[in-house]
Amino acid sequence: MIENKKKPNPIDIHVGSRIRLRRTMLGMSQEKLGESLGITFQQIQKYEKGTNRVGASRLQNISNILNVPVSFFFEDAPGEHSSAGGGMEASSSNYVVDFLSSSEGLQLNRAFVKISDPKVRRKVVELVKALAAEADAD
Template identity: 60%
Template sequence: MLKKVPNPIDRHVGSRVRMRRMLAGVSQERLGEALGLTFQQVQKYEKGTNRISASRLQQISKMLGVPVAFFFDGAPADDSVGEGFADASATTYVADFLATSEGVQLTKAFVRIKSPRVRRRIVDLVESLGEAPIDTIEQ
């Protein structure tokens, strides 16, 4: 039997739920309790394994303080409609990164830095590390 692969839009919506939940500092358990679900069900939503119904997505949007449209921002385009002028790959990797705990931690720490000059130097540092060979970084 073939393993069922989650729909890319379900995965995207789930990753946006995860990103927003983490930014809000809400645990899977706490969100699940507020929705009347187990944390395992929240995990399945966030991975895109289980689809989120429209009414459930409305509940989640209210609890996390964002409009429902937030969960679809940067969603993969339907191939039958066409990509238009948007660079889907650019928004996808950013959304994927922001859905990780490291992405959330880095974003929270970065926005607390008041000096534009310091923020610019951090961006320069990270860009230079991204271009450096791996063996020179891991020492």
Template identity: 60%
Template sequence: MLKKIPNPIDRHVGSRVRMRRMLAGVSQEKLGEALGLTFQQVQKYEKGANRISASRLQQIAKMLDVPVSFFFEGAPSGDMPSGGFSDAASTTYISDFLATSEGVQLTKAFVRIKSGQVRRRVIDLVEAIAEEHAEKP
């Protein structure tokens, strides 16, 4: 049996729901309860496995205190030339990172650092670690 591949827009919207939910500190269970759903259904929405209806997306937007358009920011477009350079394509990795718990934790901690000099040193440290680990197989 073939596994159904989620639509890229559904995956994008789902990942934006996940990112915003995590930034708001809301669990899948809490969001599901507020929507009258199970946390498994919320998981399916966030993975793009199940499409979110317009009315449900409006409920989610209200609960997470963002406009509905938030979920479509940076969404892939069917009319984009493939292989070209675009803002949406170049920022996909950022959205993917922010949709992880580590991305949310790191972002929340980083923005609490008030000193620009300290933030720069943190960036330098992370870049040095990434460079060191990228070179090793």
């Protein structure tokens, strides 16, 4: 028997991943976001996985709660047409999104922004670059 499950639309998956990205950047739980919207955390999970499509008014509410414009959720979306020369920017942006979507990237980012001394920040960047260069050499 052929299974007839509908696959989530790539745009819905992308929008959901951007909701998750922003929510985690703010340190907000699915429960808290759901509570703010008057829905369950399970529904937030479905939005974030792209299983359920987010309606326009709900997306507007989410953007208000997460303090980003609605367009944030569509940045670098599949099939998005960018201006000439935008290919490098898109791949760079995807790299940042992937980094911030990881637990380590999020932790590193949160810790880094707490460092107020510019000299210390530069030293941290130099350290990370040196470690990356070592890893590349191996």
